[in-house]
Amino acid sequence: GSGDNVLPMRARKHPDLSPARDDENKVSSGEDDLDLPLFDLAVILAATDNFAAESKLGEGGFGPVYLGRLEDGQEVAVKRLSKKSSQGVEEFKNEVRLIAKLQHRNLVRLLGCCIDDDERLLVYEFMHNNSLDTFIFDDAKRKLLGWSKRFEIILGIARGLLYLHEDSRVRIIHRDMKASNVLLDRNMVPKISDFGIARMFGGDQTTAYTLKVIGTYGYMSPEYAMDGVFSIKSDIYSFGVMVLEIVTGKKIRGFYDAELDLNLCGYAWMLWKEGRSTELLDGAMGSSCDHSQVRRCIQVALMCVDVQPRNRPMMSSVVMMLAGENATLPEPNEPGVNLGRNRTDTGFSETQSEFTVTTTDTAYSKS
Numbered sequence: 001g002s003g004d005n006v007l008p009m010r011a012r013k014h015p016d017l018s019p020a021r022d023d024e025n026k027v028s029s030g031e032d033d034l035d036l037p038l039f040d041l042a043v044i045l046a047a048t049d050n051f052a053a054e055s056k057l058g059e060g061g062f063g064p065v066y067l068g069r070l071e072d073g074q075e076v077a078v079k080r081l082s083k084k085s086s087q088g089v090e091e092f093k094n095e096v097r098l099i100a101k102l103q104h105r106n107l108v109r110l111l112g113c114c115i116d117d118d119e120r121l122l123v124y125e126f127m128h129n130n131s132l133d134t135f136i137f138d139d140a141k142r143k144l145l146g147w148s149k150r151f152e153i154i155l156g157i158a159r160g161l162l163y164l165h166e167d168s169r170v171r172i173i174h175r176d177m178k179a180s181n182v183l184l185d186r187n188m189v190p191k192i193s194d195f196g197i198a199r200m201f202g203g204d205q206t207t208a209y210t211l212k213v214i215g216t217y218g219y220m221s222p223e224y225a226m227d228g229v230f231s232i233k234s235d236i237y238s239f240g241v242m243v244l245e246i247v248t249g250k251k252i253r254g255f256y257d258a259e260l261d262l263n264l265c266g267y268a269w270m271l272w273k274e275g276r277s278t279e280l281l282d283g284a285m286g287s288s289c290d291h292s293q294v295r296r297c298i299q300v301a302l303m304c305v306d307v308q309p310r311n312r313p314m315m316s317s318v319v320m321m322l323a324g325e326n327a328t329l330p331e332p333n334e335p336g337v338n339l340g341r342n343r344t345d346t347g348f349s350e351t352q353s354e355f356t357v358t359t360t361d362t363a364y365s366k367s
Helices: 002-013 041-048 089-101 132-136 147-167 208-213 222-227 232-248 264-273 291-304 315-323
Strands: 056-060 063-069 075-080 110-116 119-125 182-184 190-192
Touching (some): 041 063, 041 075, 041 110, 132 232, 147 182, 147 291, 232 291, 232 315
Antiparallel strands (some): 056 063, 063 075, 075 119
C-alpha cells in the first residue's frame, strides 16, 4: 500500500551522500563530471549537534572542524570555512567538484559540501587517529610509532604530494604542509588534508593578504616567507621540515640549540656533515631501526630544505630516492634558514643571509 513509500522518500530528503535534488544540480555538465554531493544544512546541523562545542575537533587555518555523525552512522569531519573566500557560489561549487575528483590513498577524501546563505561547509571522511603532530610530539604516543611505521608515513606523505604536484589532472600546491595537516586513519596510513582549500581562497597568490592567511612559520620556505613567491618547491621545503620532525620527534618551532645557535634544520645539517646523523633519531623509538634508511631520509630532507628552490628535488625524485634501496644520492647543501645573528663565521654568503630572519616569530603577525 501507500505506506511502503514513506521511508524511501524520507531517505531521499535527508541524503547522506546523494546530491540534493535542487534544479540546477539535476543536469550534470558532462559525463566526466562527478556529481557533487550537496548536503542540506539541516543534515549537517543534526550531525554536529548544531556545531556543539563538544563536537569540535580542532581549529584549522581556514576555520573550525567538527565531528559529525550522519543518519546512517557514518562519521565525518565538517570544516566550517571562515568567510574569507573571494568566490561566488558557482565558482565555489566548481572548485569543490575539482577537489572531490582528486582521489589518492594518501589524501583525505572530500565527501561533499554544504552552501547555505553565508555558510560554506566541507564534509570529509573522518580520520580516527587524528593528526600526525598529535602522535610524534606526544610523549606517550610517539613510543607507539617505531621507525618502520614512521618510514611508511614519510613515504605516504611523499606519494600524496607527488599526486598533487605531478600526477593529478590539476597541479595543486598545498601551501600549508605541516604535521597537523597530515591525518592518520585507523591503520596509521597518512592522508594529506586541506590540500584544496588554498585554491578556494585563491585570487592573487602573491598578495600580502594571502601570505598572511596561508602558511606556518618554520615550515615556510625562505622565498615564500620573504617574497610571497611560492611554487611546488615551497611545498617540498615544508616536506623536508616534516621529515626531520618525524625522524627526531621534535617540532621545528620548538627545537633550538642555543649553544650552537641552530634550529632543527641547521642542527640536522651539522650532524650530517659530521657523519652523526643517526643521533637525530627520536630516542622514544627504541633501537630497531634501519640506519641506512634513516640516513637516506635525513639526506633527502636536507635536499628538500635547500635555500635555492631550483636545487630542491621534485616529488617524483623524492619518492624514488626514499624508496630506492641502493641509489647514490646527491650531497645536500647547507639549509637555507639559520637562526644565527648573521655572523660571518657561519659560512653564509650575502645572498643567503637575507633569509636568516625567516624563522623568528616576530617577523610574522597573523593580523
